[in-house]
Amino acid sequence: MSDSYYDVAQICINGHVINSMAKDYPQSNQKYCSDCGEETITACPSCGSNIRGHYHVPGVISFSNFHAPSYCFNCGSPYPWTAIRLEAAAELADELDGLTTDEKEKLKSSLPDLVKDGPKTVVAETRFKKIIKKAGADAYEGMKTILVDVVSETVKKSMFGA
Ligand SMILES: [Zn+2]
Ligand SMILES: [Zn+2]
Structure with missing residues (x-):
């Protein structure tokens, strides 16, 4: 399905997921984490690629729970x-x-x-x-x-x- 795509995830540097749909629902974004007060990021600090968030499939509403990925899919660096x-x-x-x-x-x-x-x-x-x-x-x-x-x-x- 060519219309499927990854949203962008916003995650604090301690690994708390803030928003797994930071692109489609930016109103839920936060500059800082409400759990630990740390800064949040949406891109890999090493290569600048977006952190992959929720995988959108047209016509499918999924409630899969999203986990922060451990490594960057683009450069292989460990996330913070x-x-x-x-x-x-x-x-x-x-x-x-x-x-x-x-x-x-x-x-x-x-x-x-x-x-x-x-x-x-x-x-x-x-x-x-x-x-x-x-x-x-x-x-x-x-x-x-x-x-x-x-x-x-x-x-x-x-x-x-x-
Ligand atoms: Zn946090
Ligand atoms: Zn990277």
């Missing part, structure tokens, strides 16, 4: 909310007790692959599980809170049961 979470998770990894420096490094290096859906995701997941088990339940809960919204759908189910 993805970058912030990866950074926070890496900082948390450094704070965990009971892990050796080597384990902390391995945990940190597995983070970007948890967000991508690629062949290395399984490896990253296995590594993550092994190390986080050693770090304990609080560490796991902390990582879950930070990462659950940006990890790939597969990881979300198998690792966080969400």
